Amino acid sequence: MTAHDLRSQLASLTTEAFRPELADIDRLPTLDIARLMNAEDAGVPAAVAGQLPRISAAIDAVAARMTRGGRLIYAGAGTAGRLGVLDASECPPTFNTDPAQVIGLIAGGPEAMVTSVEGAEDSDELARADLDALKLTAEDSVVGVSASGRTPYAVGAVEHARAQGALTIGLACNEHSALAAAAEHGIEIVVGPELITGSTRLKAGTAQKLVLNMLSTITMIRLGKTYGNLMVDVRASNAKLRARSRRIVALATGAGDPEIERALTESGGEVKTAILVLLADVDGPAAACLLEDSGGHLRAALARATG
Secondary structure, three states, rough: OOOHHHHHHOOHHHHHHHHHHHHHHHHOHHHHHHHHHHHHHHHHHHHOOOOOOHHHHHHEEEEEEHHOOOOEEEEHHHHHHHHHHHHHHHHHHOOOOOOOOEEEOOOOOOOOOOOOOOHHOOOHHHHHHHHHHOOOOOOOOEEEEEEEOOOHHHHHHHHHHHHOOOEEEEEEEEOHHHHHOOEEEEEEEEOOOOOOOOOOOOHHHHHHHHHHHHHHHHHHHHHHEOOOOEEEOOOOHHHHHHHHHHHHHHHHHHHOHHHHHHHHHHHHHHHHHHHHHHHOEEEEEEEHHHHOEEEEEEEHHHHHOOO
């Protein structure tokens, strides 16, 4: 693609549109700019709301595959790639997932998290190589993320994944995007032109973050990683999370500190198991077996125990 072609393509994108009414924004008082920016951001949730049926259909498809052992893989460049890596990296401490279950791929590799890697986003071949290194299977789900919806790395990832039989989702912020068209599940969150022309880390980035939060969080709910709205699979890897673990057991069971400590000791520190110990009045090994037989779903394990 020539520079002229790319310029023409960008000019056609809503996310790249110039807003003449904001041409003097740099002359405004700081508080006025902050108010403008805040008002812009307020419209993002409404744009997401318009795509909720598509988002929920994608989540159900991802959860079905992950139940069978599949992985959730994000692929993007720049801000979109960083948001995918962020979402993936927060799943192990929040939901006690294996780090290999939810993966974030960013064009240019780990270096691109903190600096620009020239040309990486323009390479669909790089996307194919990154996915091949993961030994993609038909049970995996690949989410291409791109504000423009045209980034070759994201589009290439989705096209390659679909050819391998994997589930594909294309998350973009422009209508009629190549990314959404390439995916089985196309999600287009149209947030409009940015406050700063073409700075898609702003409203577009916020929209992507909201959708990625939904994809991972609701998938984990479907997989039994929560009990109600409690993070019962939280990994207690530091002092704050250990305190949170005890609080979660208390909220779920109403038990006192001595009972909670006993249950956590019996369950090797596993919150979900400790809750089952207390609610079903079983010992740690029995609780662990009930959970295993119930696919890790605490409500199902409780139903088995109380019959």
